[in-house]
Amino acid sequence: MLAMNYRGPYRIRAVQKQEPEIEHPGDAIVRVTRSCICGSDLHLYHGLVPDTRIGSTFGHEFTGVVEAVGPAVQHLKPGDHVLVPFNIFCGSCYFCQKELYSNCHATNPEATAVGGIFGYSHTAGGYDGGQAEYVRVPMADVGPTVIPADMHLDDAVLLTDALPTGYQAAEMGGIDEGDTVVIFGAGPIGIFAAKSAWLLGAGRVIVVDHLEYRLDFVRTYAQCETIDFKQVGDMAMHIKKITDGLGADVCIDCVGCEAAGNFAQTLLGIKLKLQGGAATVLHWCINSVRKGGTVSIVGVYGPTFNAIPIGNAVNKGLTLRMNQASVKRHLPRLIEHIQAGRIEPRRVITHHVDLADVADAYHLFSSKLDNCIKTVLIPPGAPRVATATAAMQ
Amino acid sequence: MNTSFTTPGDEDRAASRARFAHIVGWGADLDRAMRPGVPKERTPPRLPHPVEPPQQQHADVEVLHSTERPGITPVFGTTLPPSGLSGRLRRAAFRHSENDIRHWMMLLLADRVQMGEALCSDLARGHVPNLYAEMGGRAELRHNPMGAARKAAIGIAAVAVLCMVLKPRKRARRLRG
Numbered sequence: 001m002l003a004m005n006y007r008g009p010y011r012i013r014a015v016q017k018q019e020p021e022i023e024h025p026g027d028a029i030v031r032v033t034r035s036c037i038c039g040s041d042l043h044l045y046h047g048l049v050p051d052t053r054i055g056s057t058f059g060h061e062f063t064g065v066v067e068a069v070g071p072a073v074q075h076l077k078p079g080d081h082v083l084v085p086f087n088i089f090c091g092s093c094y095f096c097q098k099e100l101y102s103n104c105h106a107t108n109p110e111a112t113a114v115g116g117i118f119g120y121s122h123t124a125g126g127y128d129g130g131q132a133e134y135v136r137v138p139m140a141d142v143g144p145t146v147i148p149a150d151m152h153l154d155d156a157v158l159l160t161d162a163l164p165t166g167y168q169a170a171e172m173g174g175i176d177e178g179d180t181v182v183i184f185g186a187g188p189i190g191i192f193a194a195k196s197a198w199l200l201g202a203g204r205v206i207v208v209d210h211l212e213y214r215l216d217f218v219r220t221y222a223q224c225e226t227i228d229f230k231q232v233g234d235m236a237m238h239i240k241k242i243t244d245g246l247g248a249d250v251c252i253d254c255v256g257c258e259a260a261g262n263f264a265q266t267l268l269g270i271k272l273k274l275q276g277g278a279a280t281v282l283h284w285c286i287n288s289v290r291k292g293g294t295v296s297i298v299g300v301y302g303p304t305f306n307a308i309p310i311g312n313a314v315n316k317g318l319t320l321r322m323n324q325a326s327v328k329r330h331l332p333r334l335i336e337h338i339q340a341g342r343i344e345p346r347r348v349i350t351h352h353v354d355l356a357d358v359a360d361a362y363h364l365f366s367s368k369l370d371n372c373i374k375t376v377l378i379p380p381g382a383p384r385v386a387t388a389t390a391a392m393q
Numbered sequence: 394m395n396t397s398f399t400t401p402g403d404e405d406r407a408a409s410r411a412r413f414a415h416i417v418g419w420g421a422d423l424d425r426a427m428r429p430g431v432p433k434e435r436t437p438p439r440l441p442h443p444v445e446p447p448q449q450q451h452a453d454v455e456v457l458h459s460t461e462r463p464g465i466t467p468v469f470g471t472t473l474p475p476s477g478l479s480g481r482l483r484r485a486a487f488r489h490s491e492n493d494i495r496h497w498m499m500l501l502l503a504d505r506v507q508m509g510e511a512l513c514s515d516l517a518r519g520h521v522p523n524l525y526a527e528m529g530g531r532a533e534l535r536h537n538p539m540g541a542a543r544k545a546a547i548g549i550a551a552v553a554v555l556c557m558v559l560k561p562r563k564r565a566r567r568l569r570g
Contacts, residue, residue, distance in 0.1 A: 008508035011527040024450040024468055050500035051483065052467060053473040054511040072448065090468065092446045099430055109458035109465040113491055116468070117526065123500075126456070126470030138468045139447065167429070177423055198416050200422040203409060223416050234541060273501060304495070328440070330429035340482075344419030363529020371537035 009047030061128025088116030166192025256299025276302030
């Protein structure tokens with residue numbers, strides 16, 4: 001089968017690989033129909049996530065048709081067209097029982113700080129991802145969700161990570177009606193967090209980035225205010241100026257460890273790797289939120305040792321909320337939102353690229369060329385038609 | 394705005410709803426009961442069926458595991474078991490806990506070492522990696538031709554400088570010979 005193949009920082013090939021097999025009674029093999037490149041894949045692509053082994057296949061956002069199931073699978077059958085949450089979770093461990101699916105304790109032997117994730121290094125369990133023709137899906141009775149018949153496949157694939165993560169980011173902010181919400185990062189997660197903030201009743205939504213085309217997009221798509229951080233001097237000062245001197249009620253970090261905007265952080269965190277990435281946005285969040293406010297973090301950070309202003313967080317009495325999205329928990333409500341027309345996720349997809357051209361797709365996305373916001377990869381032979389039902393025919 | 398210090402009354406609520414009427418879906422999730430679940434610990438789980446603990450997956454490749462757990466998890470990935478020098482580094486890294494920075498730094502080092510190993514392995518099989526294609530050169534040329542030209546110029550200049558630096562040494566060696 002054709003699959004994306006990581007060869008080291010900034011290097012990718014599309015290669016022929018052996019097809020995955022059922023290795024556990026609860027596995028399914030899924031023939032991929034759509035997979036996305038996520039902003040957090042870029043951390044892998046740039047060599048920032050430890051234990052990203054050469055030869056890995058990335059891709060934790062994908063939809064596909066079930067080809068085969070293991071003997072223990074009862075609720076999924078060959079032919080089902082499914083969207084697969086990026087978390088691999090058992091549904092029965094201590095954390096899954098509490099709906100913290102992204103913290104499952106039974107699917108990642110290599111780290112206790114994170115659960116299993118498709119195609120996200122051995123630090124997240126050593127699973128191959130969906131940027132391939134076929135993928136092994138463990139815990140097939142628990143994770144995959146059958147795509148509603150008339151749902152657009154591009155909407156469905158964004159339900160596997162980007163939309164639920166953006167939604168959870170807003171939700172963790174504990175937004176009350178009328179709150180001022182500042183979102184750092186105008187990538188797909190930031191865009192969806194902005195949309196979700198409105199759904200949760202925000203009174204003012206401000207998105208911060210430095211790429212004009214992304215700010216243009218989020219203004220149109222999410223009807224929010226925007227700030228180009230390169231045009232303002234001090235970010236925290238600026239936020240206070242525009243919020244009656246108090247600061248925002250909620251600040252949301254949708255950037256993570258590769259934040260631009262601070263030379264020292266970039267040098268220490270990204271270039272020299274002396275801390276788990278650049279904590280620039282964490283500084284901005286903690287310092288821009290009002291006293292007693294909430295900081296919500298969904299941006300991906302490297303493990304251990306970030307120089308963050310925790311003292312300020314203590315003194316300001318902040319609530320810090322953070323996690324990888326527990327996708328499965330959000331699906332019923334988000335599907336309802338899509339079907340009701342309250343949110344149209346597929347509008348963030350700017351590029352459909354053949355899987356064979358995956359290296360170009362990564363470069364396009366990483367370098368922000370051609371006004372790229374979100375890229376979808378289409379494996380050979382996968383249908384380009386719109387809905388799950390049409391794809392089955 | 395910062396209106397959250399007081400709970401909006403009915404009039405405020407009506408006014409804000411009118412103000413945001415142009416935003417499709419505004420306030421649809423104001424009722425916390427309608428949210429997918431604020432990620433706090435809560436029971437019972439919403440999964441549609443009771444789930445038994447998973448069976449243990451059989452391990453026929455080496456799977457490293459965190460020192461913070463007694464053994465491997467019931468389910469795991471089997472791709473790319475550790476091998477070579479990078480594998481030794483990874484095994485050494487997994488002797489330290491996740492709380493120890495040596496664990497992560499050794500893994501990052503192993504990643505870089507494995508990159509060299511993979512390059513050697515490619516060359517040994519007679520495959521010269523196409524760096525231009527692997528690094529998305531075609532996309533760069535198509536969507537950022539000026540950037541591509543700049544990179545090409547820098548590359549040519551670097552090669553030229555390298556040649557100039559090496560050339561006198563060859564002459565000197567010839568003279569000594």
